[in-house]
Amino acid sequence: MLATRSIILALTFAVFASCSQPSRQAGRPVLWKIDQLDKIGGQAVTVIGNPRVIDAPGGKAVLFDGVDDALLVPSNPIAGLQAFTVEAIFRPDTGGNKEQRWFHIQGNTRDDRVLLEIRVDGDQWFLDTFIKSGENRRTLYAENFKHPLGQWYHVALVFDGSTMKHYVDGREELSGPLTIAPLDEGKTSIGVRMNRVNWFKGAVSRARFTARALSPKEFMEKK
Secondary structure (H helix, E strand, C coil), X not given: CXXXXXXXXXXXXXXXHXXXXXXXXXXXXXXXXXXXXXXXXXXXXXXXXXXXXEEECCEEEEEEECCCCEEEECCCCCCCCCCEEEEEEEEECCCCCCEEEXXXXXXXXXXXXXXXXXXXXXXXXXXXXXXXXXXXXXXXXXXXXXXXXXXXXXEEEEECCCEEEEEECCEEEEEEECXXXXXXXXXXXXXXXCCCCCCCEEEEEEEEEECCCCCHHHCCCCC
């Protein structure tokens, strides 16, 4: 009888614990407000250079000078996910380099990574996204989808487990097949590639991570 009661209590506790802790696999988004220099997403931030906080639509943002400003977050917000959506609200400014890696998620092993990049062409830019896991990788280089610099944009990188897509302001630009193993724990750089090349000139206000492939109607609002 005592053993039976112990089993019942253990099962009850397990059910309670699973209900009381939200599961990322259930698709609950994780929002990072990039509006301060000490913490992002509850994580202590390493500051490189002199980025500064500015006003932005819907709140604040962090401005990067395109020379030596960046933030490093000791977290991989998509670690372990079979499918995911990475969204961000950002403003690419004039005067920056042609190639700019402005959001870089890096796993701790196999050099796995997810990158949001831009290429600048005169007074316009286009989105370049990249996913790598093990030997598998894909680049979406949207050179035929150019946008004016100096404006705020919503971008989304969506991976459903077999297809990679990216969007600007809710419009799909490119897609392609991809099969990867989930990334492991790691870190994130904002404003530069992890190895401190290809600095970003502009501002970033928010990023959001969801453990499933979102449709455009589910994306976060730009303002």
